[in-house]
Amino acid sequence: MAWILLVLAGLSEVAMALSLKQSAGLSHLWWTVSFLACAVLSFGLLAVSLKSLEVGTAYAVWTGIGAVGTAAVGMLVLGDDVSLVKIASIVLILAGVVGLNLAGGH
Known part of the structure; x- marks a missing residue:
């Protein structure tokens, strides 16, 4: 269950970053509210998952989902530049997260 919560926390982090982008420097009210709600949800789910997961591994997975997810959505949906x-x-971020999990972060 903790892993499911952690994945949801990471996905909430992606939504948080995208809401922050859409808020145009916190100048659009509803995108700012979305940003704040996603931030609270993301950190809350991370906190609950840390009750039974190692902090280093959980944090790496959480930030990895956030970084990879945000970069992917930025490139696929928002028109961010794509490069090799x-x-x-x-790929290196994903490899690092998998490596931490294989190293015993269960």
């Missing part, structure tokens, strides 16, 4: 270096960097 960006794709390779995303």
Whole structure:
């Protein structure tokens, strides 16, 4: 259950980052409210998952989902630049998260 909550926390982090982008510097009220709600949800779910997961592994997974998810949505939906270096960097983030899990972060 903790892993499911952690994945949901990471996805909430993606939504938080995208809401922050859409808020235009916190100048659009509803996008700002969305940002704040997603931030509270993301940190709350992370906190609950940390009751039974190792902090280092959980934090790496959470930030990894956030970073990879936000970068992917930015490139696929928001028109951010796509490059081989960006794709390779995303792969390296994923490899690091998998490596931490294989190292015993269960």
